Amino acid sequence: MSMATTEPASLRLVYFAWVRERIGLTEETVAPPVGTATIADLVRWLKTRGEGYELAFENETVVRAAVDQTHAKPATAIAGAREVAFFPPMTGG
Amino acid sequence: MTPLVRIQREDFDVGAEIAALTSGNPNIGAVVSFAGLCRDESGRLAALELEHYPGMAEAEISRVAQEAAERWPLAGLLAIHRFGLIRPGEQIVLVIAASSHRREAFEAADFLMDYLKTRAPFWKREHLADGTLGGWVEAKADDDDAAQRWEQVS
Numbered sequence: 450m451s452m453a454t455t456e457p458a459s460l461r462l463v464y465f466a467w468v469r470e471r472i473g474l475t476e477e478t479v480a481p482p483v484g485t486a487t488i489a490d491l492v493r494w495l496k497t498r499g500e501g502y503e504l505a506f507e508n509e510t511v512v513r514a515a516v517d518q519t520h521a522k523p524a525t526a527i528a529g530a531r532e533v534a535f536f537p538p539m540t541g542g
Numbered sequence: 543m544t545p546l547v548r549i550q551r552e553d554f555d556v557g558a559e560i561a562a563l564t565s566g567n568p569n570i571g572a573v574v575s576f577a578g579l580c581r582d583e584s585g586r587l588a589a590l591e592l593e594h595y596p597g598m599a600e601a602e603i604s605r606v607a608q609e610a611a612e613r614w615p616l617a618g619l620l621a622i623h624r625f626g627l628i629r630p631g632e633q634i635v636l637v638i639a640a641s642s643h644r645r646e647a648f649e650a651a652d653f654l655m656d657y658l659k660t661r662a663p664f665w666k667r668e669h670l671a672d673g674t675l676g677g678w679v680e681a682k683a684d685d686d687d688a689a690q691r692w693e694q695v696s
Contacts, residue, residue, distance in 0.1 A: 536663060540680070542635050
């Protein structure tokens with residue numbers, strides 16, 4: 450049987466601050482479904498994985514993301530990414 | 543000139559950092575340093591806990607520092623950001639910019655701090671004076687506005 454579509458690669462997700470607390474994990478490795486192309490797609494899928502995720506992403510416009518340690522937007526592609534991070538707006542300095 | 547960026551748990555010595563950045567460069571005529579300290583918010587706080595994203599914290603501050611180095615003629619640029627539990631009166635962040643003349647050093651330090659606040663992956667959590675754990679500090683719209691003003695190309 451030939452594989453017409455690319456098998457979803459495993460992706461490391463890391464969470465910080467209240468996103469981490471709501472999800473209840475500091476990090477995890479996931480295999481998002483085929484067709485998960487962007488950060489927005491990934492968030493949509495994560496929200497189906499339980500109450501903690503729903504709570505963490507209840508206001509999607511607030512949560513920030515980074516792809517391989519670079520700031521990303523909802524439309525940013527995740528193809529080939531090794532690590533995606535989700536976190537609240539930053540409060541350093 | 544390659545900017546120096548350090549992310550560390552330990553405290554830093556502002557005088558020693560200025561000396562290290564400027565020594566051996568007699569072309570430097572101006573040094574601007576900014577140190578951010580932990581406030582107790584009128585007695586309300588026992589400490590701030592700073593969480594960070596290891597790897598990205600260094601990378602992102604380095605990107606901002608590199609932008610500053612391209613924008614102003616600098617002889618030296620340093621940023622140090624601490625993480626972990628920091629008590630009122632203790633130092634959290636340090637930016638030092640050195641240049642031939644003062645304007646560049648002032649502006650580069652200001653720019654670096656403004657962007658560091660909105661782009662560096664750090665999050666502050668309050669520890670309250672009564673011994674309980676407080677909430678996460680919310681990002682301020684003021685900080686976004688402060689960073690935004692550098693977008694207006696002069």
